[in-house]
Amino acid sequence: MNVQSQVLFVGGRSGVGKSSVAFELHAQLAALRIKHCVIEGDSLDLAFPPPWEDHLAERNLAAIWENYRDLGYRRMIYTNTVSVRFTQELAAAMGDVPRITAVLLTATDETSSARLRGRIQGSDFQEHLDRSKAAARELELLTPEWVHRCPTDNRSVREITADLLALTGWTTEPAD
Structure with a gap:
């Protein structure tokens, strides 16, 4: 029997903690020996000029997920600022019909600013x-209810x- 894929989309503004949460999810799931992968969506189309109109992030996600699926992975944590607004497009790029959980992480301007100040040292x-x-502001207005x-x-x-x-219930392996 084929186990349904599951994806957790984690979105939010810069400085909200997306990567930190993804790394902690990874650590906790690994400690429980739960098979999963983490994909930082920002890296899938990080280029200049931006290749957004070519849907490079979706194309790269499709290729990466195909490799993970071939190795038996069925759970993905996907982080990207706006991923929670485009869950259907990203899920379609996975090439199967995953169960979707999406979370918009939020933080005040003050919290985000303090976190960004700690990691951005440049001009x-x-x-x-x-x-x-x-x-x-955009995420609050456009993210589905x-x-x-x-x-x-x-x-x-x-x-x-x-x-x-x-929310995900990922504390045990899915049944075959």
């Missing part, structure tokens, strides 16, 4: 901060991860 800090604020919202202000990565594991 483009203000540009990153401005893009993060704009993304937060069915997507779970998860505030990250004053919460540890472990607390947030516990919420996401509860």
Whole structure:
């Protein structure tokens, strides 16, 4: 029998904790010996000029997921700022019909700014901060209502991860 694929889309503005949460999910799932993969969607089309109109992220996701599926993986954690707005397109790129869970991580401007200041040391800090604020407004307006919202202000990565594991139910391997 074929086990249905499952995908957790984690979206949110810069500085909200997407990567930190994905890495903690990975650590906890690995400790439980739960087979999964983590894909940082931002890396799938990180180029200049941006190749968005060519749907390069979806094409690369399709190729990477095919390789994971061939090796027996059925669970994916996918992070990208706007992934929660495009779950159907990304799921279609997976080439199967995964069960979708989507979570929009949220944070105040102050929290996001403090986190970004800790990791961006270059002259483009203000540009990153401005893009993060704009993304937060856009995500709040355009993210579908069915997507779970998860505030990250004053919460540890472990607390947030516990919420996401509860949503997915990924604490055991799926039955064949």
